Amino acid sequence: MKDKSMNRFSIKSFRRGIGRVMFIVLSILLVSTFIFAGVLLAWSPGKPIPFIDENGRPLVGSISEKIHVNINGVEQGMFIKGRDKAKPVLLFLHGGPGLPTYWLTSKYPTGLEDYFTVCYWETRGTGLSYNSEVPPKTVTWEQLISDTIEVSNYLRKRFGQEKIYLMGHSGGSFLGIQVAARAPELYNAYIGVAQMSRQFESEKLAYKYMIEQYTKARDIRMVQKLEKFPIPEMNAVPKAYRNLRDVAMHRLGIGTMHNMKSVITGVFFTSFQSREYTLSEKINLWRGKNSSQYQKMWDEMMETDLTKIVQKLNIPVYFFEGVHDYTCNYTLTKEYFEKLQAPVKGFYTFINSAHSPIFEEPEKVKQILEKDVLSGKNNLADIK
Incomplete structure (x- = not known):
């Protein structure tokens, strides 16, 4: 017991x-x-950080705003930043599609604001413009083209400039080059950063490169994961592969940046560190990115051959391309540039960059902007 x-x-x-x-x-x-x-x-007060002088006071003549504007019937958010608001206006089109990247500028300043009054517009359904009540059927490439033209006209009127500059990065370049072709009278020049061309072909080249590199490194586990998705045989790129592809690309230095080896620490965590977004706005960055409509637009982007849709621009065009970029393949973009017709052309190779030269090599970008883009020349270009 x-x-x-x-x-x-x-x-x-x-x-x-x-x-x-x-x-x-x-x-x-x-x-x-x-x-x-x-x-x-x-870390999320959500207020735009002003430009300050040597005494710590707001810089006279500068602009630092976070605003919402009614664009084609939908309230859409944007940051407008510039050390001198009398400078030429630049409209920046972010990539994704569906993922604004203004927050990267806090960690990787571009210096664009030294030369322009920059509008970092966040397209309908994304980031500052995220709204669950916006009908998904209104989030289309055709609608974004119309929205871009409307934002351009808003900026032209507000800052009293007959023409502005247009810059598209990654998925934003898919949008931007079509806008530049459709409404050239609005723009002084078009700048494509990691310019898209034949994106499905780019995906196939990236897949082949990753298989080769991981095989060479004897990373059998990653090779086996990739081989579950025989991309060259597919007519579309499934979301499950896209998630794996992002991880695999960053590890090899062919993703967002050449020196950014993790999409989690480099992209996801960094997006939550920006002090100019509220916490809910940071969450909305990813809600918009993962929306079903932007997934559909991504598929449409894969199916589109820009080399057949836009073969001529009636304004100066400049391509900024990282040699390590396999997200939008460097070689395919160069081939596109050589065939593209324009009154002035400039192709610029960034040897230390992958997908984001403006964040990776900002000093070279500033030099090109000052000596070529703003003067309508191409003296520094690798290919003209």
């Missing part, structure tokens, strides 16, 4: 001990969650 009592006591003691441990663990998790949420909120 004594042994049975002792056993029952031991079991009860063990259960109480487990209960105390679980309580402590849950308490730690709860406290950690509150601390993490508090840090995120502290």
Whole structure:
């Protein structure tokens, strides 16, 4: 009887001990969650950071705004930044499609604001412009072309400039070059950064390169993961592959930036560090990116051959291309540029960059902007 009592006591003691441990663990998790949420909120005041002079006061003549404007019946958000608002206006079209990238400028300043009044517009259904009530059927490439023209006209009128500059990055270049072809009278020049051309062909080349590189590195696990998606045989690129592709590309330095080896720490975590977005706006960055409509637009982008759609521009055109870029293949873009007709052309190779030369080699970008783009020349170009 004594042994049975002792056993029952031991079991009860063990259960109480487990209960105390679980309580402590849950308490730690709860406290950690509150601390993490508090840090995120502290890092998310959501106010645009002003340009300041040597005395710490707002720089006279500068502009730093975060505003919403009604564009074709939908309130859409944008940052407008410039050290001198009398400078020429530049409309920046972000990529994705569906993922604004203004937040990257806090960690990787471009210096664009030294030469332009820059409008970082966040397209309908994304970031600052995210709204679950916006009908998905209105989020189409044709609608974004119309929206871009409307935003351009808003900027022209507001800043009293007959023409502005247009820059498209990655998915934004798919949009931008079509806008430049359709409404050249609005723009001084078009700048394509990581310019798209034949994107499905680009995906196939990237797939082949990744298989070769991971095979060479004897990373059998990654090779096996990639081989589950025989991209050259597909007519579309499934979302499951896109997620794997992003991880695999960044590890090889052929993704967002050549020196950015992780899409999680380099992109996802960095997006939550910007102080100019509120926490809800940061969450909306990813809600918009993962919306079903932008997934559909991505598929449409894969099916489109820009070399057949836009063969001529009636304004100067400049391509900024990272030699390590396999997201939008460098070689395919160069081939597109050589066939593209324009009054002035300039192709610029960035040897230390992958997909984002404006963030990776900003000093070279500034030199090109100052000496070529703003003067309508192509003296520094690799190919003219």
